[in-house]
Structures are given as structure tokens and as C-alpha cells.
Amino acid sequence: MSIIQWSTTETKEIQIGGRVLASRYFLAPLAGYTQHAFRVAIRELGGVGLCTTDLVLASHLLSGSRKSKALLTTSPADRPLTIQIFGGITAELVAAARWLEQHGYAAVDLNMGCPMAKINGNGGGARIMCAPDAACQLVAEVVDAVSIPVTVKMRLGWDRDSITAPLLAREFEQAGVAAITVHGRTRNQGFGGTVDLQGIRQTVEAVQQIPVIGNGDVCTVEDAFRMREQTGCEAVSIGRGAMLDPWIFRKISQAVRDEPVTEPTRDEQIQFLERHFSLMFEQHELYGCRLIRKFAAWYGARLGIPEDLEDRLRRLESDEEFKDIIEQIRLRHGERDSSVPTALIKTPNGPVERW
Numbered sequence: 271m272s273i274i275q276w277s278t279t280e281t282k283e284i285q286i287g288g289r290v291l292a293s294r295y296f297l298a299p300l301a302g303y304t305q306h307a308f309r310v311a312i313r314e315l316g317g318v319g320l321c322t323t324d325l326v327l328a329s330h331l332l333s334g335s336r337k338s339k340a341l342l343t344t345s346p347a348d349r350p351l352t353i354q355i356f357g358g359i360t361a362e363l364v365a366a367a368r369w370l371e372q373h374g375y376a377a378v379d380l381n382m383g384c385p386m387a388k389i390n391g392n393g394g395g396a397r398i399m400c401a402p403d404a405a406c407q408l409v410a411e412v413v414d415a416v417s418i419p420v421t422v423k424m425r426l427g428w429d430r431d432s433i434t435a436p437l438l439a440r441e442f443e444q445a446g447v448a449a450i451t452v453h454g455r456t457r458n459q460g461f462g463g464t465v466d467l468q469g470i471r472q473t474v475e476a477v478q479q480i481p482v483i484g485n486g487d488v489c490t491v492e493d494a495f496r497m498r499e500q501t502g503c504e505a506v507s508i509g510r511g512a513m514l515d516p517w518i519f520r521k522i523s524q525a526v527r528d529e530p531v532t533e534p535t536r537d538e539q540i541q542f543l544e545r546h547f548s549l550m551f552e553q554h555e556l557y558g559c560r561l562i563r564k565f566a567a568w569y570g571a572r573l574g575i576p577e578d579l580e581d582r583l584r585r586l587e588s589d590e591e592f593k594d595i596i597e598q599i600r601l602r603h604g605e606r607d608s609s610v611p612t613a614l615i616k617t618p619n620g621p622v623e624r625w
């Protein structure tokens with residue numbers, strides 16, 4: 271398909287539950303990574319249509335736990351934003367959605383995709399997809415409880431013999447859901463194998479009007495366009511690909527506008543690290559140092575900085591030390607090969623039953 275054809279489709283505006291979005295390429299939630307600081311930093315690069323928070327346990331949100339407060343932190347620069355909740359108890363999900371509406375949040379997403387045992391064990395995440403009637407009842411109750419848009423994020427189904435996404439998407443649309451995101455893998459696949467674009471297409475074809483957002487394995491501009499072309503989805507949600515290349519959204523906008531796609535300069539990459547850290551520090555103060563440590567390996571590889579600097583980032587203790595590391599990075603970046611293996615974003619491993 272040519273760029274010109276893409277441009278034609280791309281100019282059609284995308285709306286989700288009455289919210290008009292500037293781009294149809296969204297940041298997918300990656301718990302532990304896509305929090306306020308990362309969201310704002312990546313939005314500033316341009317091209318991001320919508321962000322979603324990490325999953326927030328409904329009961330923790332209701333009890334006002336410190337962790338859920340941190341996950342719910344947002345700012346005017348962090349718009350448009352959807353809050354993702356999960357849990358196995360309908361009444362808690364309903365109450366959490368009401369709480370979010372009362373506190374001024376614009377939209378809520380229900381997680382039905384998480385493969386982790388601790389989340390499925392209490393009836394949340396992908397487990398909900400195994401009982402379609404109960405899933406529809408749950409979704410209908412949440413939709414009826416609030417007037418803000420409710421969306422759902424799910425996988426294709428529990429396993430290959432239980433592909434429930436098309437059926438559920440159809441039912442959820444009837445219940446009033448504003449959009450559905452489908453990660454084109456089953457729960458049993460975990461993060462292995464490749465994404466099943468045909469499975470996403472079947473979900474797209476199952477709904478009448480609401481946007482279906484395709485998700486999984488989009489790491490380049492071409493992957494994003496392929497996702498739209500082969501599935502017919504209206505929007506694309508990008509998780510690990512956006513961690514590996516935060517400029518992916520900017521690059522997609524350039525391609526959509528038929529402009530040359532540009533790589534970030536080394537300075538832009540270092541500025542991104544500085545911005546990410548300063549936002550993290552603003553929100554969490556010293557604890558921000560701990561949170562940035564998780565990104566050390568990724569920034570190390572991305573910027574091609576020598577191991578000793580990456581190691582200092584991994585043990586970061588203070589704002590002053592960060593400034594010193596940045597100074598060193600400016601002098602010494604590129605000393606190492608700067609290819610970024612996808613393995614740098616940790617996914618659970620071993621048999622999926624034990625996750």
C-alpha cells in the first residue's frame with residue numbers, strides 16, 4: 271500500500287467515546303514503565319494520540335493505597351489519558367469507575383488481558399475472558415455506572431481452543447463500550463510467538479461501529495501500518511516498541527504526512543533521558559532515583575554508553591549524581607554499540623501456568 275493511500279485513511283479523525291484524538295497511534299500500558307514521567311516525556315516528542323495508565327487494582331484504588339495514588343498521578347501535560355483498572359469483583363470495578371469519574375478522570379479501561387497468575391488468580395485479567403456471560407455482565411454494570419467512556423483491553427482468548435475476543439467484542443459493543451484494544455495473542459502464548467493479525471481482524475469484523483485498537487509487536491513505522499492494513503483496525507497501540515524507540519510516534523506522524531522519517535540525534539536522545547529523569551524526580555523526589563534504575567540497561571544500550579556509566583545509573587542515589595552521569599554520557603556516548611535488544615524489556619518467562 272502506498273503512502274498516499276495511507277494519508278487518505280489517516281486524515282479521517284478518530285474518536286473514542288466522544289473524545290477526539292489527534293493521532294490514532296497510542297501508547298500501550300507497560301506496568302512499571304509507562305508512568306506519568308515516561309508518558310509526559312514521550313508525548314513531548316509528538317504523535318501520541320492517547321496514553322493509558324498501568325493497571326490499577328480496583329480495591330487498592332478504593333482504599334487509596336500509596337501505590338495506586340502514584341499510578342493515578344497525572345497533569346495537564348498528560349492528556350488525553352485513560353485509567354486502566356482491574357480486579358475480579360464487579361462491585362469494586364463499578365465503585366472504582368465511579369470514583370474515577372467523580373475525581374475528574376476522563377475515561378476508564380478494563381483490563382481483561384493480563385496473563386499473570388496473581389491477577390488471574392483473583393478472577394481479574396485474561397481470566398475474565400473465559401466466562402463470556404459474566405464478562406458481559408461485568409462490563410455492562412461498569413458502563414451503566416458512569417457517563418465517561420469505558421473501554422476494554424483484552425487478548426484473543428485464553429488459549430487457541432478458546433478464542434473469545436470476537437464474540438466478546440460484539441457483546442461489549444452492545445453493552446456500550448466505547449472501544450476495544452486487542453493484543454493479538456492468547457493468554458497461554460504469554461509474550462511468545464508472534465502476534466496473530468488475523469485474530470485481530472476477526473475482532474475488527476465482529477463489531478459494528480466502535481474502534482478496535484490493534485496491539486502487539488509493533489516496533490517500526492512499517493509494523494504500525496501493517497497492523498492497520500492487515501487487520502483493518504482503526505488505531506494501533508504500541509507498548510514495547512515505544513520503549514525501544516520513543517520516537518516511533520513522531521516517525522509515524524512524519525510518514526503519515528508523507529515527510530521524510532527522521533531519527534533522533536544523539537543530543538535529542540540524551541535530552542529525553544534528562545527530561546524523563548527530571549519528571550520522575552519532580553514527582554517522586556529521591557525515590558525517583560530508584561525508579562530510573564529500572565531503565566538503566568535500556569538507556570545504556572540505547573545511548574551506547576560504557577558499562578561503568580550504565581552501572582552508575584543502575585545504582586543512582588541523587589539528583590547531583592544524575593547530573594554528573596549526564597555530563598559523562600555527553601562525553602562518552604557511542605563508546606559501545608547502541609543496538610537495543612527487545613529482551614531489555616522484561617517479560618515473565620518459564621511456563622505460562624507458573625507466571
Ligand SMILES: Cc1cc2nc3c(=O)[nH]c(=O)nc-3n(C[C@H](O)[C@H](O)[C@H](O)COP(=O)(O)O)c2cc1C
Binds near residue numbers: 301324383486510615
Ligand atoms: C512489562 C510489561 C507490562 C505490561 N503491563 C500492562 C498493563 O499494566 N496493562 C495492560 O493492559 N497490558 C500490559 N502489558 C501488555 C502490553 O500493554 C501489550 O499488550 C503487550 O506488551 C503487547 O504489545 P507490544 O508488543 O506493543 O508491547 C504489559 C506488557 C509488558 C511487557
